[in-house]
Amino acid sequence: MADYVLALDQGTTSSRAILFDREGRAVGKEQREFPQIYPQPGHVEHNPEELWGSQLQVIRDLLRRARVAPERIASLGITNQRETVVLWERETGRPVRNAIVWQSRISTEICERLERDGVEPLLREKTGLLIDPYFSATKLTWAFEQDSELKRRAERGEILFGTVDSYLIWKLTGGRVHATDISNASRTLLFDIHQQQWSPELLDLFGVPEAILPKVVDSSGLIGETDPQWFGKPIPIAGVAGDQQAATFGQICFEPGMAKNTYGTGCFMLMNIGHEPRLSSNGLLTTVGWRINGETTYCLEGAIFIAGAAIQWLRDGLEMLAHAGDSEQLAASVNSSDGVYFVPAFVGLGAPYWDPHARGLMVGLTRGTTKAHVARAALESIAYQTRDVLDAMRLDSQIELSSLRVDGGATANNLLMQFQADILNTAVHRPVIQETTALGAAYLAGLGVGFWETRDEIARKWTLDQEFSPDMDEQKRSSLYHDWQRAVERSRHWLEE
Ligand code: ADP
Numbered sequence: 001m002a003d004y005v006l007a008l009d010q011g012t013t014s015s016r017a018i019l020f021d022r023e024g025r026a027v028g029k030e031q032r033e034f035p036q037i038y039p040q041p042g043h044v045e046h047n048p049e050e051l052w053g054s055q056l057q058v059i060r061d062l063l064r065r066a067r068v069a070p071e072r073i074a075s076l077g078i079t080n081q082r083e084t085v086v087l088w089e090r091e092t093g094r095p096v097r098n099a100i101v102w103q104s105r106i107s108t109e110i111c112e113r114l115e116r117d118g119v120e121p122l123l124r125e126k127t128g129l130l131i132d133p134y135f136s137a138t139k140l141t142w143a144f145e146q147d148s149e150l151k152r153r154a155e156r157g158e159i160l161f162g163t164v165d166s167y168l169i170w171k172l173t174g175g176r177v178h179a180t181d182i183s184n185a186s187r188t189l190l191f192d193i194h195q196q197q198w199s200p201e202l203l204d205l206f207g208v209p210e211a212i213l214p215k216v217v218d219s220s221g222l223i224g225e226t227d228p229q230w231f232g233k234p235i236p237i238a239g240v241a242g243d244q245q246a247a248t249f250g251q252i253c254f255e256p257g258m259a260k261n262t263y264g265t266g267c268f269m270l271m272n273i274g275h276e277p278r279l280s281s282n283g284l285l286t287t288v289g290w291r292i293n294g295e296t297t298y299c300l301e302g303a304i305f306i307a308g309a310a311i312q313w314l315r316d317g318l319e320m321l322a323h324a325g326d327s328e329q330l331a332a333s334v335n336s337s338d339g340v341y342f343v344p345a346f347v348g349l350g351a352p353y354w355d356p357h358a359r360g361l362m363v364g365l366t367r368g369t370t371k372a373h374v375a376r377a378a379l380e381s382i383a384y385q386t387r388d389v390l391d392a393m394r395l396d397s398q399i400e401l402s403s404l405r406v407d408g409g410a411t412a413n414n415l416l417m418q419f420q421a422d423i424l425n426t427a428v429h430r431p432v433i434q435e436t437t438a439l440g441a442a443y444l445a446g447l448g449v450g451f452w453e454t455r456d457e458i459a460r461k462w463t464l465d466q467e468f469s470p471d472m473d474e475q476k477r478s479s480l481y482h483d484w485q486r487a488v489e490r491s492r493h494w495l496e497e
Pocket of ligand 1: 263264265266307308309310311312324325327328408409410412
């Protein structure tokens with residue numbers, strides 16, 4: 001009888017393995033960082049062998065330290081950094097080049113070309129995304145334009161492509177399964193989210209040979225088994241989702257209108273919009289959340305580039321703080337930011353503005369401004385940006401949120417969480433378990449083999465740590481938010497005089 005589900009979380013800076021028991025408790029955890037490769041400004045790569053090597057190592061370490069034999073693991077789930085492109089040889093499994101990481105801006109020129117060609121409406125309609133180097137397709141175009149021999153080999157069917165989930169599945173199954181789950185496929189710009197298949201028209205547009213593509217599978221259900229060479233005995237692979245979708249699942253946002261926001265380096269908010277893919281009119285992406293037993297759940301997604309990173313910048317750039325957590329005490333030493341607004345548009349603005357030419361600013365400074373006001377304004381900027389995205393979601397979905405579920409490092413900050421509730425006028429719910437991304441992958445994998453029977457059974461495990469209720473009068477809320485919007489306007493288009 002199996003007692004555990006194993007979740008792999010292959011992130012941007014580290015690979016993690018976490019063991020969950022039947023109650024959904026994390027009973028063991030291992031993590032290992034791997035090198036970031038920066039071949040030129042704006043370009044980021046990972047060595048696929050290092051992704052795989054670190055992932056395999058943390059699983060082995062975890063099983064050894066927790067003294068758990070593979071037969072006690074019901075199934076394995078994978079969640080991963082999304083959009084990152086891996087290319088490897090079908091025959092040998094050898095990567096043919098480094099992985100092109102989601103952060104890489106290497107295909108900016110290709111994107112500009114596509115915009116000039118006017119294909120954005122077609123891409124939006126088919127994929128729910130927009131033209132940006134962030135998504136996989138233009139990274140592939142770039143790799144093939146760089147290396148025509150690679151393109152020829154791909155056309156001959158000698159090369160395989162996958163996002164990181166796909167590469168891990170291929171490695172884990174000893175090269176027997178070349179698959180990706182639909183949530184990851186929906187981030188490539190090659191996948192038609194209505195037809196739920198790779199789009200021949202888009203493959204043609206991006207110059208991607210069909211022969212390299214993985215098979216698209218459900219996010220939950222048996223996908224393959226790990227090769228016995230890795231852990232002695234086979235373990236079923238039965239759940240896969242991109243990191244933000246997995247977190248949404250781990251936060252039990254199973255009903256339309258439920259939403260979660262993850263507060264890390266940036267913020268990622270996803271709202272379940274049900275079984276129909278509705279396109280945003282307000283600067284959000286439409287993406288596949290998950291597909292289970294052939295039933296697809298879609299989400300609206302808003303990405304904020306700089307959130308917790310603004311606090312990191314106070315710490316490392318301004319050297320104002322020793323630890324990110326100190327921001328709370330410092331901010332609490334004043335009653336308000338006293339009219340100071342901080343727009344952390346360090347790399348432009350993401351959703352809902354999509355302005356690559358915006359840059360950061362601080363405005364409303366007076367002779368009385370202290371570092372406490374600055375710290376408070378930085379924390380508040382995280383909450384205001386979240387309101388920008390949530391307002392867009394309210395408009396797109398016509399749904400009033402009853403509460404927002406939150407996770408990620410910066411949710412430890414109670415002042416931020418209270419201000420978030422105040423400025424949204426919505427309750428903020430922080431669960432006990434913060435490992436929601438890995439937990440989501442575990443839930444998908446556990447459901448996939450009947451370790452857990454139903455989604456209701458899983459939903460009951462979600463436990464509230466703390467609720468933050470709105471406690472600000474409407475006039476104050478709207479005047480604060482109004483001034484935030486004025487500050488954002490001043491940061492926009494800064495680089496395009
Ligand atoms: P990621 O997965 O993106 O690396 P994490 O979820 O680990 O992010 O969260 C780390 C981020 O949260 C950092 O940017 C850090 O500045 C911020 N952070 C951590 N603790 C706090 C805190 N108590 N208050 C505000 N920000 C915090």
